[in-house]
Amino acid sequence: MNEILLRHRDIKDIGQLAVYRQHEGFDAFKRAVTGMQPDEVTEMVKASGLRGRGGAGFSTGMKWSFIDKNAWPHYVVVNADESEPGTFKDREIMESNPFQFLEGVMLCAYAVGAHSAYIYLRGEFWELAAHLDARIAELEAEGLLGDGLFGSEYGLRIYTHLGAGAYICGEETALLESLEGKLGQPRLRPPFPPSFGLYGKPTIVNNVETLANVPLIVQKGVDWFRGFGTEKSPGTKVFSLSGNVVKPGNYELPLGTTFRELIYTHGGGIMDGRKIKAIMPAGASSSLIVADDKALDTPMDYESVPSVGAMLGSASIIVVDESVSMDWLINKTMHFFQHESCGKCTPCREGTYWMRHLTERIHHNQATWDDVILLQDVASNVKGKCLCALGDFSTEAVISSITRFRGDFEAKVGMPLSAPADAELKEVSN
Amino acid sequence: MNPLRERYGQEIDEILAKYPTDQKRSAVMPLLYVAQREHGYVTREHLGQIGELLSIAPTEVASIVGFYTLYHDTPGGKYRLQVCNDLPCALRGADQFLEGVCDHLGVKPGETTEDGVVTVEAVMCLAACDKAPMFQVQSREGISYHENQTVQSTIDLVDGWRKEEPK
Numbered sequence: 001m002n003e004i005l006l007r008h009r010d011i012k013d014i015g016q017l018a019v020y021r022q023h024e025g026f027d028a029f030k031r032a033v034t035g036m037q038p039d040e041v042t043e044m045v046k047a048s049g050l051r052g053r054g055g056a057g058f059s060t061g062m063k064w065s066f067i068d069k070n071a072w073p074h075y076v077v078v079n080a081d082e083s084e085p086g087t088f089k090d091r092e093i094m095e096s097n098p099f100q101f102l103e104g105v106m107l108c109a110y111a112v113g114a115h116s117a118y119i120y121l122r123g124e125f126w127e128l129a130a131h132l133d134a135r136i137a138e139l140e141a142e143g144l145l146g147d148g149l150f151g152s153e154y155g156l157r158i159y160t161h162l163g164a165g166a167y168i169c170g171e172e173t174a175l176l177e178s179l180e181g182k183l184g185q186p187r188l189r190p191p192f193p194p195s196f197g198l199y200g201k202p203t204i205v206n207n208v209e210t211l212a213n214v215p216l217i218v219q220k221g222v223d224w225f226r227g228f229g230t231e232k233s234p235g236t237k238v239f240s241l242s243g244n245v246v247k248p249g250n251y252e253l254p255l256g257t258t259f260r261e262l263i264y265t266h267g268g269g270i271m272d273g274r275k276i277k278a279i280m281p282a283g284a285s286s287s288l289i290v291a292d293d294k295a296l297d298t299p300m301d302y303e304s305v306p307s308v309g310a311m312l313g314s315a316s317i318i319v320v321d322e323s324v325s326m327d328w329l330i331n332k333t334m335h336f337f338q339h340e341s342c343g344k345c346t347p348c349r350e351g352t353y354w355m356r357h358l359t360e361r362i363h364h365n366q367a368t369w370d371d372v373i374l375l376q377d378v379a380s381n382v383k384g385k386c387l388c389a390l391g392d393f394s395t396e397a398v399i400s401s402i403t404r405f406r407g408d409f410e411a412k413v414g415m416p417l418s419a420p421a422d423a424e425l426k427e428v429s430n
Numbered sequence: 431m432n433p434l435r436e437r438y439g440q441e442i443d444e445i446l447a448k449y450p451t452d453q454k455r456s457a458v459m460p461l462l463y464v465a466q467r468e469h470g471y472v473t474r475e476h477l478g479q480i481g482e483l484l485s486i487a488p489t490e491v492a493s494i495v496g497f498y499t500l501y502h503d504t505p506g507g508k509y510r511l512q513v514c515n516d517l518p519c520a521l522r523g524a525d526q527f528l529e530g531v532c533d534h535l536g537v538k539p540g541e542t543t544e545d546g547v548v549t550v551e552a553v554m555c556l557a558a559c560d561k562a563p564m565f566q567v568q569s570r571e572g573i574s575y576h577e578n579q580t581v582q583s584t585i586d587l588v589d590g591w592r593k594e595e596p597k
Contacts, residue, residue: 082557083554083555083557084555085516085517085518085554085555085559086517086518086555086559087555087557087559088557088558088559088560090557091557091558122557123498123500123573124500124556124557124566124573124575125557126572126573126574127572127573127574127575159448161448161456161459161460162459162460162463163459163498164459164462164463164494164498164499164500164501165498165499165500165553165554166497166498166499167554167555178459179456180453180455180456181453181455181456181457181458181459181484181486181494182455182494183493183494183497184497184498199450199453240559240560241560242518242521242522242559242560242562243517243518243521243522243559244521244522248522248559248560249560250560284516284517284555316559318517318518318521318559319521320521324521329517332516332517332520333517336516336517336554336555339554340554342497
């Protein structure tokens with residue numbers, strides 16, 4: 001299959017402006033600015049069925065259409081805070097196919113009437129920010145960014161902004177707070193960013209990969225885009241494959257490709273000939289799927305993954321083999337979430353702290369079955385009780401591993417399971 | 431005159447120009463990077479100077495330093511070697527890698543070598559899960575990625591730093 005997003009794998013040097021332009025680069029943007037109404041661009045993206053690639057899978061065109069036209073100015077903010085453990089796709093797109101990404105930002109800005117766009121990059125992407133700054137300068141020199149573009153009245157500037165190490169800033173309202181120079185803590189919603197965003201103005205926040213789809217949708221049309229993927233999840237997706245596989249990496253495949261094809265055909269199967277045990281399809285925020293035949297044959301799209309008990313999310317597929325015990329794994333994920341909780345909501349701040357300590361105790365053979373029950377109890381008291389999804393995310397691996405890989409915990413706490421404890425566990429997990 | 435503005439006037443103007451004139455506070459993070467370049471960490475004096483440039487209180491600047499992990503308020507090694515040992519990297523040997531590097535340097539994660547050249551830190555996911563073991567190096571010059579590493583390649587890198595002329 002030819003790539004849509006990772007086109008640098010087919011077209012060497014597409015990261016150079018001249019080469020990108022030889023491949024119809026910026027034709028879509030020029031056509032939009034000179035011949036299309038902003039709403040026409042939004043309608044096209046809506047009709048394409050493109051869904052946000054940052055994790056939520058919400059209709060991109062729909063989001064754009066929510067922008068409040070009674071308040072101005074409008075802003076576009078790109079979420080390039082890629083921090084979910086297991087996710088490394090946006091980095092490759094920005095590094096190797098930067099102009100397609102930037103053209104996507106420009107089309108979005110035109111569609112929603114924004115004259116300023118900010119790309120919020122995680123602070124670790126220091127070199128990448130310099131790389132993008134240089135590409136933006138090239139576009140300004142070529143007259144593709146700036147005032148009065150193509151003789152129209154439309155003008156646009158794009159700025160990069162570096163974060164400084166905080167997973168929470170991938171949450172869109174925390175990102176906006178951070179961009180305003182404050183602590184990266186989520187806002188109470190509603191209002192949502194399309195009505196109250198950056199500096200309190202209407203703002204569209206989109207993920208890097210989402211926007212990288214837009215130039216080709218506008219250039220080649222809705223039907224072409226819908227030729228990939230499934231009816232409800234059209235297009236391709238960059239799957240970041242990591243963990244115990246022979247060939248980890250980014251693989252761009254149509255949405256609806258099975259886990260088996262990704263892991264075994266593209267990823268070369270499991271390292272050292274071991275057997276697969278579990279899959280986390282949405283990075284560390286994911287529930288653990290038991291990697292049986294049913295799961296492996298499940299199509300990776302937004303509708304199908306929930307049928308095996310997880311979400312597709314950002315499609316960061318972490319593969320776990322039989323050598324891994326779940327008590328170790330959730331100790332790792334809890335270490336992460338405790339560190340990254342922003343501290344605003346009490347259930348998350350305190351819950352991640354206690355879950356981390358309980359997983360530590362279980363992992364270091366200092367626990368009894370009561371601690372496993374307590375861990376589940378704490379998790380269920382965090383879930384659904386916070387302003388943003390981080391609290392929920394922290395519980396997914398914990399709850400799913402205890403219910404689906406119970407044997408690992410029984411072996412760890414060294415206690416034969418008694419009937420009352422069993423009943424208690426079921427009650428908590430409901 | 432504000433010492434930061436005196437030393438980095440043009441750079442500070444360029445940073446401020448990115449944001450609306452009534453939203454100067456947005457520049458606090460880029461200005462902290464400018465300040466941190468001086469000594470490798472942010473000093474108490476910097477907090478006041480940045481606060482003055484942006485018309486916010488020094489404690490508000492300090493809250494930003496405290497919240498985000500890439501700002502430091504105490505001196506560390508000349509190079510901060512920040513190893514990712516989060517779940518995806520750990521599945522590919524990052525914990526053993528970190529231990530090997532620490533053993534060789536005679537430090538624990540979070541500690542600085544006696545010669546002050548390197549601080550080893552364990553950090554959260556760096557979006558390079560397919561190229562583990564990996565780390566980033568934070569220094570006064572910025573941040574760089576080092577992927578598909580071995581203990582030996584890391585030791586070679588540190589040995590190279592040790593041969594550098596002191597700046």
